[in-house]
Amino acid sequence: MSLIPIRPGAQSGGGRAPGPAAESERRDAARNRELLLCAAREIVEESGADALTMDRLAQRAGVGKGTVFRRFGSRAGLMMALLSGAEAEFQGRFMFGPPPVGPGAPPLERLIAVGAARISWILEFGELARAADASVYNRFDVPPAVLWHRHLEMLLREAGVTADPWLMASALGAALEPELLLHAVGVHGIAPERLAETWRELVTRVVGGG
Amino acid sequence: MSLIPIRPGAQSGGGRAPGPAAESERRDAARNRELLLCAAREIVEESGADALTMDRLAQRAGVGKGTVFRRFGSRAGLMMALLSGAEAEFQGRFMFGPPPVGPGAPPLERLIAVGAARISWILEFGELARAADASVYNRFDVPPAVLWHRHLEMLLREAGVTADPWLMASALGAALEPELLLHAVGVHGIAPERLAETWRELVTRVVGGG
DNA sequence: AATACAACCGGACCGCGGTCCGTTTAGCAT
DNA sequence: ATGCTAAACGGACCGCGGTCCGGTTGTATT
Numbered sequence: 001m002s003l004i005p006i007r008p009g010a011q012s013g014g015g016r017a018p019g020p021a022a023e024s025e026r027r028d029a030a031r032n033r034e035l036l037l038c039a040a041r042e043i044v045e046e047s048g049a050d051a052l053t054m055d056r057l058a059q060r061a062g063v064g065k066g067t068v069f070r071r072f073g074s075r076a077g078l079m080m081a082l083l084s085g086a087e088a089e090f091q092g093r094f095m096f097g098p099p100p101v102g103p104g105a106p107p108l109e110r111l112i113a114v115g116a117a118r119i120s121w122i123l124e125f126g127e128l129a130r131a132a133d134a135s136v137y138n139r140f141d142v143p144p145a146v147l148w149h150r151h152l153e154m155l156l157r158e159a160g161v162t163a164d165p166w167l168m169a170s171a172l173g174a175a176l177e178p179e180l181l182l183h184a185v186g187v188h189g190i191a192p193e194r195l196a197e198t199w200r201e202l203v204t205r206v207v208g209g210g
Numbered sequence: 211m212s213l214i215p216i217r218p219g220a221q222s223g224g225g226r227a228p229g230p231a232a233e234s235e236r237r238d239a240a241r242n243r244e245l246l247l248c249a250a251r252e253i254v255e256e257s258g259a260d261a262l263t264m265d266r267l268a269q270r271a272g273v274g275k276g277t278v279f280r281r282f283g284s285r286a287g288l289m290m291a292l293l294s295g296a297e298a299e300f301q302g303r304f305m306f307g308p309p310p311v312g313p314g315a316p317p318l319e320r321l322i323a324v325g326a327a328r329i330s331w332i333l334e335f336g337e338l339a340r341a342a343d344a345s346v347y348n349r350f351d352v353p354p355a356v357l358w359h360r361h362l363e364m365l366l367r368e369a370g371v372t373a374d375p376w377l378m379a380s381a382l383g384a385a386l387e388p389e390l391l392l393h394a395v396g397v398h399g400i401a402p403e404r405l406a407e408t409w410r411e412l413v414t415r416v417v418g419g420g
Numbered sequence: 421a422a423t424a425c426a427a428c429c430g431g432a433c434c435g436c437g438g439t440c441c442g443t444t445t446a447g448c449a450t
Numbered sequence: 451a452t453g454c455t456a457a458a459c460g461g462a463c464c465g466c467g468g469t470c471c472g473g474t475t476g477t478a479t480t
Contacts, residue, residue, distance in 0.1 A: 064430030140393055163411040164404060171385035171412055180384055183350055194374055201373040202381055205416045414458030
């Protein structure tokens with residue numbers, strides 16, 4: 001594995017950024033990326049994320065398997081690419097959108113609102129999100145996850161929580177993980193509103209208690 | 211998958227209970243179970259849980275691969291079998307042990323203490339525990355997980371938390387998951403005492419806030 | 421237009437977890 | 451001891467995610 005990027009936009013680790021095409025990508029490569037993303041969306045829509053196999057995807061898109069891995073690095077990377085639009089939109093909402101999710105509302109209100117928004121987001125895209133969380137790295141150290149964590153941290157600080165903000169954000173963030181929420185709703189039949197309600201309760205107590 | 215147990219002690223899903231041998235197990239089967247558990251412990255001790263491959267284990271124990279799966283059902287089942295001793299000991303501590311982890315102390319103190327105990331437990335056995343959490347079922351619906359969850363639920367109720375106890379226990383329990391704790395300690399270098407401290411802070415606020 | 425080189429491509433290949441099924445064997449009844 | 455049956459056994463087999471490498475193709479340069 002080369003430590004020095006071969007050319008601008010390339011990424012170490014054998015894969016490539018899951019986001020939009022890096023600048024200066026060869027035309028056939030760009031074409032195949034679109035082909036693959038399109039075919040992937042079709043498969044997910046038809047049969048769910050679990051049915052999205054790298055071999056199947058390659059066959060469906062009419063390319064070789066190596067090409068799939070060259071473009072997306074791994075199955076998790078592909079899933080992140082599929083999610084990147086929805087993820088960016090969500091980030092935009094809590095960073096620049098209207099209150100109470102976006103800036104402008106008091107921190108506790110923002111925490112409550114952003115949690116509720118996150119819950120509905122996960123109930124919509126959770127299947128993909130879970131598939132994207134294949135490794136520990138993908139779960140915690142990928143840019144969107146870091147951004148989300150930092151945002152929680154900031155809101156907690158603004159709300160006056162003095163205890164270790166990093167760990168506090170981790171603990172609260174763990175309550176919003178896709179695996180947990182999907183399990184609560186899918187297996188135990190918890191209503192989505194209960195999730196948001198309990199989140200409100202939780203975060204209110206944490207912030208209010210001192 | 212048959213819904214009716216073939217014989218007492220057998221378990222649906224193609225595997226067998228991860229605990230001690232079911233009554234009336236054929237002698238060669240029992241012998242192989244011990245052989246396998248022993249070989250598995252050796253491999254884990256030598257090279258870590260990630261190096262524990264089903265093929266390798268079978269080869270090392272001198273049995274066929276089919277036998278491994280017959281005995282333990284899956285890799286996760288094997289990991290649970292390896293953990294069952296430590297897990298039972300931990301259960302004993304919070305159910306029947308001396309306070310403040312066991313009964314006899316006020317609920318908030320018990321919550322704090324049992325969380326701290328859980329944290330050290332995970333820092334000791336977390337690698338195996340993480341490997342045992344392969345599927346959603348293994349994470350949430352396996353008997354020890356259910357027992358643990360119920361215990362948290364009970365303590366919260368006793369401490370006067372009125373909000374949905376099941377979800378509250380899920381949220382707080384998520385802050386103690388192996389993947390999260392191991393990541394915090396291993397990647398971010400958080401000191402174990404900080405984990406316990408933050409847990410104390412978290413649970414105190416949740417209980418105290420109303 | 422010809423050349424050269426880097427990026428790209430495809431598919432054979434690997435090790436993994438898990439399944440299947442023909443064969444062997446333990447335990448019991450006679 | 452002998453024979454019967456259900457359980458246990460072993461290893462070939464499968465589909466999966468991921469890697470590798472020899473051949474191909476796009477693109478910049480002259």
